[in-house]
Every structure is written in structure tokens, then in C-alpha cells.
Amino acid sequence: MTDPRLLWRKHKAEGAADITIGLAGSMTLDPMVPYLGAHLLGRGFKNPKIVSAEFNQLHQACRDPKGAFGDAPDAIFLIWRLEDMFPDMLDRPADVLAAVSGLAQSVATLRRNFSGTIIVSAPPYPSLPAFDPTALEQPVTGGALHRGVLEAWMESIAGIERVRVLDLHGLLLKAGSDTAFDARKWFLYRQPWSESFWAAVGRQAGRILSAETVPAKKCLVLDADNTLWGGIIGEDGMEGIDLGDDFPGSAFRAFQKYALYLKQKGILLAVASKNNEADFYEMFDGHDAMILKRDDVAAFEVHWESKVESLRRIAQKLNIGTDSLVFVDDSAKEIAEVRERLPEVTCVMAPEELADLPGVLTGLDLFDLAEVTDEDRNRAAMMAVERKRENLQETMSEAEFKAQLGLEMSVFRTDKRHIARVAQLINKSNQFNLTTRRRPQGEIETLARDEGWRVLGMELKDKYGDYGLVGAAVLEKRGRVCVIDTLLMSCRVLGRDAETSFIAQLAEAAKRMGCETVQGRYIPTPKNGMVKGLYAAHGFAYDERSDVWTAGVDAVTKAPAHTRIRNTA
Amino acid sequence: MSDILIDLFAVVLDVPAEKLSDASAPDNLRQWDSLAAMHLVAAIEDRFKVHLSTKEIMKMSSIGLARKTLLEKNVQL
Numbered sequence: 227m228t229d230p231r232l233l234w235r236k237h238k239a240e241g242a243a244d245i246t247i248g249l250a251g252s253m254t255l256d257p258m259v260p261y262l263g264a265h266l267l268g269r270g271f272k273n274p275k276i277v278s279a280e281f282n283q284l285h286q287a288c289r290d291p292k293g294a295f296g297d298a299p300d301a302i303f304l305i306w307r308l309e310d311m312f313p314d315m316l317d318r319p320a321d322v323l324a325a326v327s328g329l330a331q332s333v334a335t336l337r338r339n340f341s342g343t344i345i346v347s348a349p350p351y352p353s354l355p356a357f358d359p360t361a362l363e364q365p366v367t368g369g370a371l372h373r374g375v376l377e378a379w380m381e382s383i384a385g386i387e388r389v390r391v392l393d394l395h396g397l398l399l400k401a402g403s404d405t406a407f408d409a410r411k412w413f414l415y416r417q418p419w420s421e422s423f424w425a426a427v428g429r430q431a432g433r434i435l436s437a438e439t440v441p442a443k444k445c446l447v448l449d450a451d452n453t454l455w456g457g458i459i460g461e462d463g464m465e466g467i468d469l470g471d472d473f474p475g476s477a478f479r480a481f482q483k484y485a486l487y488l489k490q491k492g493i494l495l496a497v498a499s500k501n502n503e504a505d506f507y508e509m510f511d512g513h514d515a516m517i518l519k520r521d522d523v524a525a526f527e528v529h530w531e532s533k534v535e536s537l538r539r540i541a542q543k544l545n546i547g548t549d550s551l552v553f554v555d556d557s558a559k560e561i562a563e564v565r566e567r568l569p570e571v572t573c574v575m576a577p578e579e580l581a582d583l584p585g586v587l588t589g590l591d592l593f594d595l596a597e598v599t600d601e602d603r604n605r606a607a608m609m610a611v612e613r614k615r616e617n618l619q620e621t622m623s624e625a626e627f628k629a630q631l632g633l634e635m636s637v638f639r640t641d642k643r644h645i646a647r648v649a650q651l652i653n654k655s656n657q658f659n660l661t662t663r664r665r666p667q668g669e670i671e672t673l674a675r676d677e678g679w680r681v682l683g684m685e686l687k688d689k690y691g692d693y694g695l696v697g698a699a700v701l702e703k704r705g706r707v708c709v710i711d712t713l714l715m716s717c718r719v720l721g722r723d724a725e726t727s728f729i730a731q732l733a734e735a736a737k738r739m740g741c742e743t744v745q746g747r748y749i750p751t752p753k754n755g756m757v758k759g760l761y762a763a764h765g766f767a768y769d770e771r772s773d774v775w776t777a778g779v780d781a782v783t784k785a786p787a788h789t790r791i792r793n794t795a
Numbered sequence: 796m797s798d799i800l801i802d803l804f805a806v807v808l809d810v811p812a813e814k815l816s817d818a819s820a821p822d823n824l825r826q827w828d829s830l831a832a833m834h835l836v837a838a839i840e841d842r843f844k845v846h847l848s849t850k851e852i853m854k855m856s857s858i859g860l861a862r863k864t865l866l867e868k869n870v871q872l
Contacts, residue, residue, distance in 0.1 A: 231834070235809055256830050410849050411836075415829055421837040 230264030230425065237267055243275035245435070248295035248302040250279040250287035252310035253418065255303075261428025269436040282310065288332035291340050301343040301435055304333065305392065305427075307418070308375060309352045316352070319371050326375055330382035337386050345434055346383055348376060350394040353407040353418055390434055397426050437594035443572060444546050445524070446488055446587075447537060449555035450499035450506060453576050454482060454518070459509045460501055465646050465667075469515040471694060471716075472650055473580070480584035482517035489522055493593055494544055496525040498536035498553070503528050512643055514685070514695060533560045534567045552592050625788075632689040633722055633789040637731040640674055640683045640698075647695045648683055651714055656753040658725070659714040660746060660760065663700075670700075678703050680735055682795050684728050686719050693719050697728050701735060708736035708779075710746035723786045729764050733782035735795040745776045799842075800862055800872050807831065807838045817859030835861075843870045 245266065249255040259276050266274040279287045279294035284304055287294035291302060306329070308316065315321045333346060349372075351357065357368035376395065383389050398406050406423035419427070451458045455478045456468025468475040489495050495518070499506055506528045510516060525543045527536035533555065541548045549570035555561055556576035565573055577586055587593075622630075640648050649667040656662065665673075674681040684697030696719045700712035710732060715725060736744045746761055748754075761775035762768065764783040768775050785791055797812065804819070805812040808826040821827040827835075836852055839845070839861070845868055847855075855861040865872060 232806075257833065410847075410852065411833060414849055414852060415833055417833060421834075 230428075231260040233267060234260035234263040237263070237273075239273050239275070241273060243273050244271050245301070246275045246277065246295075246297070246299040247435070248277050248279065248287070248291065248299040250284050250294060250302065250304050252282055252284060252306035253416065254278070254281045255305060257417065257419070257421070257424040258428035258431065261425045262431045263428075265429050265432025266435065269432070269440050271436075271439075284311075284329065285332045288336040291336060298340065299342060301345065302336070302340065303345045303347075303392065303431060304336075305347040305394070306349060307347075307352065307394070308349050308372070309354050311349075316354075316356070316368075316371065319374060322371065322375060323378055326379050327382060330379065330386070333383065333389060334386050337389065343390065343435070343438065344386075344388065345390045345392050345431070347392045347394045348380065348396065350398040350406075351403065353403060353412075359403070392427075392431055392434060394427065397423070397430060401426055433591045433594060436591065440591075441550065442595050443493070443552045443592045444550040445494040445496055445540065445544060445552070446485060446593075447496045447498050447540055447551050447553045448485065449533075449553075449557070449560070449576070450497055450501060450510070450528075452556040453554055454478060454497070455509070455513070455516075456580070460505045464509055464513055465642055467509060467513065467646070469513055470647050470650065471515070472654070475515065477580040477583050479515060479517055481586075484584050484587065486517055486522060488587075488593060491593065492595070494524040494546075495522055496527070496540045496544070497523055498527045498533050498540065498555075500530055500533075501528050514643055515647065533564055537564060537568055537571055552587070554586070628722060628786070629788040630689075631722065631788070633724075633727075634687050634792070635724065635727050635731070635785075635789050636685045636792045636794075637728070637735070638683055638685075638794045640681045642671075644683045644695060645671055645674065648681065648698045651695075651698045651716065652700075652712060655714040655716065656751070657717050657756055658720065659712075659751075659754050660710070660757055661712055661749045662751050662754060663712050673700060680739065680795060682732070682735065684715070684724075684731070686722075686724055688722070697724070699728070699732055701732065701739070703739050703741060706740070706742045708732075708739055708741035708744050710744060713746065723789065725760065726764065726783055727785040727789045727791060729760075730782060730785040731791065731793045731795065733777070733779045734793055737779045738795070741779060743776055743778050744782060745774050747774055798872075800858065800865070803838055803842055804835065804858055804861075807834050815858060817862060818857060820857035839865070845870060 247262070249259070255278055259278070263274055263276055277295045277299065283294065284306055287302070288304070291298065295302070308322070311329070312322050312325050315325065333344065336344060351359070351372050352368065357372075358364065359369070380391070383391065401423050406419055408418070408420040411417040411419070448454055456474050457466050459467060469478050470476065471479070485495055511520065525540045527539055533553070537548060537551055537553060541551060547570075548568055552572045552574060553561075553564055554574045554576055558575065561573045561575050564571055572592060574586060576583055645667060649665070649670050652670065653664050670681060673679045680699075680701040682699045682701065683695050684699075685695050686693045686697070693716075696716040698712065698714055699710060702709045702711050713729075713732070715728065733744055746766065748758060748761065750758065764777070765781045766775035766777040801812050801815050804810070804815055808824065808831055810824065810826055819827075821832070836847060840847060843865065845865070851864050854864050862872060
């Protein structure tokens, strides 16, 4: 890969510029020029012209762009940091906010007199000793100032038409301020940032500009086996597939969530998989850890023909060009074939390191949209409303809070779709686990088929989201007594009375099995102290001699009214 | 006979290597401005895997002085 600085210097500026960019900053922006220029050259511009204004002349550049940049440029960047703009004011938040509002007014003036693209920075967290983020007072001193400024600035900018944001604070978060800030350069040259951070700033600036001219990709085409889920459905069967809350299944789930995020951004999703249709759809529709649903996917190509053919058909079905497809697959062979025969398709190889799979498409500018949607724009306003709503919550009682969560619990006998997850819970849960009895998956499957036993699963969701399969129980019928062999829950759903609802369902299941009493034990381990008093709190009586807790099926504490329950066990 | 330090300066400053010598300095080389100075530091640190202190950077006010500083840091030139 060529050094962008070299690329920029070697390019021949001939004839008229095809884009002219003005840079005005609270510091000199020269170091970002080569990176911005090289990015634009890589995106099809032949002769970008980049003009820097005198530094720290942001207001002047806004009021007299011609004076600052010569003939009206196509785009103007206004890049500033708090510590350059208001170095002596930072201990006076009110003054800083007033000054920031003044700067926003200058941007509004520029908007009225300049028809091109305006891009302003979101100011990064200050790189000053007095703002060191690890100092214990920072959350309420420097941190509060920065948050306040950022919010006020973004709000004012949102009120000005067609102003785009170069998020320097976001870039700083991504790079880490220790990597971004170079104290030596700051003191020697009044240049705050490392070369690598300037490169990131220049690239991001170029990315914003090229989003306006380079068409974004329209459709993400995903392979299925070892891309959407771990394993090969045709060989491993649904029980053998990795998809769920624990690694590696969690990485695939996170990747599906990112795909869904792209769909919500307006990107079409398609699936190209070499599989038997029956196997594929059994998995796609039936596995309870799937994030993507059929409705999320605009086109399926599931058969044994080539991926090249699948990609062609997907483009045809969706009435888009193959050049607007992005294709993700874990097979180097498939990728190579597509690259060879459909070079216009952007191919992304699923990484060998599965932890990197969910983020494999981030940082690429494939899906950059120049136009921010109304929904995005409204999101900031929605956040403000939501903040107020949350304030309400503080005044809500515990009971009111639970009531408005809209909890839904489902309890059911597990079948092969759930066995892998249930086995995982049984073999891994430590804290909310009454007996900590571990069992191999095969044994759990056998018990699930035995009429004298019940292997139950519990799923929970509320209005904020679906927690998935988060509880399991194993019951054994001994005549009129139902023994709770295993009872466990994932700790992340505590605090919603889920345990009470779940135990009540076990009593209900016991009743349906023809039992009159329920019995359980608490077997202490170093980790399960939290459930020591569970049976006592739910209507069970303790017998010291046998070390067993017993309750009549109707004496077990009932489920709270705030949870809607579906019990098919 | 090419010299790796001269070559590095030539690339960063975009000046033919023949025109550079240990006597080359910001005073006699228009291209060696403050922006180029920063790029030189970055390139030297990159190429020779060293970390330069502000003192060292300030001492490097000619190619010869840069050479001396790097040799003192046991860089193979």
C-alpha cells in the first residue's frame, strides 16, 4: 500500500479542479491535507484542490469565505477544538456555552451566503492535563463541560440546514486519546495530533465528501453456514449449530444484529447459501437464537448452484446492479470465484478470528449515505423526550416500574431446537442455580423424551427487548411428588420477579403431571449463595432431617400480575 | 553509494538525494519547513523504530546533526 502522503504529492494537478475544498481550523490543518487528498483520489476525483485558511480564523472564514478561500469552494470544513478556541475560558462553562453559540451563529451566516457543503467538527474531548479523564473529579468538571458543549453545539448545528458533522470526538474515542495526542508535537509545533490521528481525520473528511458523489452499496448479501451461524446446518443439524448467548454463537448473533442495523438504515439484505432448502429454512425460521427473520431478507438464494449465479439473480430480483452488492462469505474459494467473475461486487471475507466478525463491515465506507434521513434527524429530538421519560421513572415506584416493563414469560417443554442452549445453561450457570447438577447434552435429550421427567425452558422479554432462553428446570415425577431436580436462571434477568413467575410455572407443570406437592433442594456451592433463601420466600417449608423444601402445588407463591405468562409445559 | 538517512530525507522532503548532504538544514533548504519537520520526525521514528525526545528533535537541525543524534541512539546507519 502506498503512503497516502506520497500519493498526494505525486498526483499531477492538471486543468481545472474537480472539487475545491476550504479548510478553516482552530489550529493549522495542513497535516490532514495529504490524507484528505489521497482519499479523494482513491474515490475517483482527478484533481481535488484543497485551500487552507489562516488558522484560528473560523469566524472570519464564515463571514467572508471568498476572502479565506478565494473563489467559492464546493465544500468548507470548520474544525475546532475547545482548548484552541477558548483556552482561557474553560473553567467558566457559561462563557464557553455563550462563545459556542456565537460560533454556531457564524455557521448560520455562512449557510446563508454559501451554497456548498458545510462540514463542522464535533469538538473532541480536550487534550489538557486539567481534563485528564482518569482524574476522579472529571465526570463532574471537565467531562460535564465537554458534554454540555457537545450537546449545545450539536443542537444548534442541527437547526441549520445541510450542515454535516466531522465527529472528531468519535474519532478520538476510536483511536484513544493517548494514541491521538502527541505532547511533543504540541509543544514543538503547536500540532496536537500524531500522524496516525491526522490520517484518520483526513480520511474521515474525505469519506464525508465522497459519500455525496460515490454511490453507496444497496444490498448486503450474506452466506449462511459459518457466516450467519457457526457450523454447517446440512451436516451438524440444528443442535450442532453455534448461535446463542455464549461464544462463538454470540459472535454470529452480534453479526446478525449488525446486519439488522444496516437493514434499518435502508440497506437491503439477501442470503446466498449452498444448502438444501429444507435444512436451511428449518434453521433460519426455527432456531430460537436467530436475530434475522424472513421478513428482514429481501431475497434468498438457497440451492447448490454457484454464488456467482446467486448474486446475479439477487441483483435481478431487487432490480439493482451487481455493482451495488456487498458479499460476505467465509470461504476463500467462493470469494475468489466472485472476484474473478463479478469483479464489480465488493467481497468481504468473514475473518478467521470470530470475535472480529461482528465488526467486519464497520469502518468501511460501503454503506455511507450522504443524506441523513428524517428519522435519524429526529432521533436527537426523540432522545430529549426519552430523557424526560426516564426522569419520570425515577419518581415511579418499584411496582409501577415493573408494571410498565410489559414482561412476557414463556415456559415450555424443550425440544431439539432448545437443547443446545439448555445444555449450555445447565453446564455453565453458577449463581442462580439451586443444585448445580451438570449433565451431558445427550442425557438431557434422553430426559426430555422421558414421560416421567420434564425438561423445561423459559424465555423472557419486555418492551425493551428479547432476553431469549434464560431459564431451565428439570422435574422428576415420583408418584404424587414432583421433584425439582434442577432450577436455574441467567442472572441478567433478575430484579423483575422472574424467579417468582418461573417457580409458579413449575408448580403449574407439577399439577399437570398429576402431582400434589413440589419438592426441591438447595445444594450450596461457593457461588450460589444468592438462591439460599429462594424456596423459603416462595411458600416452601423446610425439613431439616431430609434437607428438602416442600410445598403443596397450590401453596407455591403465585406469579406477579405484571408478567404475562404463556405456559405450555 | 546511497545513504539511508539521505534517502529518507529525500523522500520526505521531495528533493533529489544528490542535492542533499549532511550540511543540509532548514536554512538552506526551502522544503524543510515546520510541516516537513514533523513528517521527518514521524518518518525517522517509523523507519528506525526509535522514539525521539523533544530535546533530540530540537538538536536535529541539519541532516548531519540528525545522523549524530541517531548514531548516539545506536541506530545502524
